[in-house]
Amino acid sequence: MPQPNHLPGPNADIWDWQMQGLCRGVDSSMFFHPDGERGRARAQRERRAK
Secondary structure (H helix, E strand, O other): OOOHHHOOOOOHHHHHHHHHOOOOOOOHHHOOOOOOOOHHHHHHHHHHHO
16 A cells, blocks of 8 residues: 555646536535436426536
């Protein structure tokens, strides 16, 4: 197992795209359905999320 002083440093460059996502700040409930959600309610939520 590598020792902590031999691990690579952080690389935020590969995650920069997340900072520009239009979904930043949107409540996660927009993307994850509540238990039992079905039919029209689910379809509408999915349309809004897209």
